[in-house]
Amino acid sequence: MIYWELFIAFLIPGILGYGGGPAAIPLVQVEVVERYGWMTNSEFSEMVAAANALPGPVATKMAGFVGYDQAGILGALVALFAAVGPSLLMMILLLNLIWKYKESIYVKSLTRWIRPIIAVLMIVLTYQFFADAYAMNGLFITIILLIGSYVLLERVKMHPAFVILLALGFGAVTTYI
DSSP: OHHHHHHHHHHHHHHHOTTSHHHHHHHHHIIIIIISOSSOHHHHHHHHHHHHHSSSOHHHHHHHHHHHHHHHHHHHHHHHHHHHHHHHHHHHHHHHHHHHHTTOHHHHHHHHHHHHHHHHHHHHHHHHHHHHHHHHHOHHHHHHHHHHHHIIIIISOOOHHHHHHHHHHHHHHHHHO
């Protein structure tokens, strides 16, 4: 039964996650945290941070991690297939159609309407992560991490993997102080 649940949990974001990995993150969160309860919101945010630090598509890394965590190597393979299967199948079947209508005003209009929805989903997820960080660490540490991450990522242009490592180090130090 777990393999079927993993398949469904990652098939839905695979089908509805138009826009790539970042668009799939809130959809995966609903399945993994809210629907199946395989992780807490805090564990999910840590998984997303680690997935973003590694190279490759974030949706496949999340699928592999959750699948392996829940059902081992076979679970990881099932979740990975469910995450990439819909896109792979659609690309194979509809490649000529997409190429033919790529400049269509209807296709461009669809994209223009979907982007704000994805943005709202990302804002909701960001708020949930902020609320969890505030509940676990308090406002002062959460603000330090938020501002520090922004400065390092946007102003210094530091690689996200190093920012995550610094945040982990900061967390380790503040835990023991």
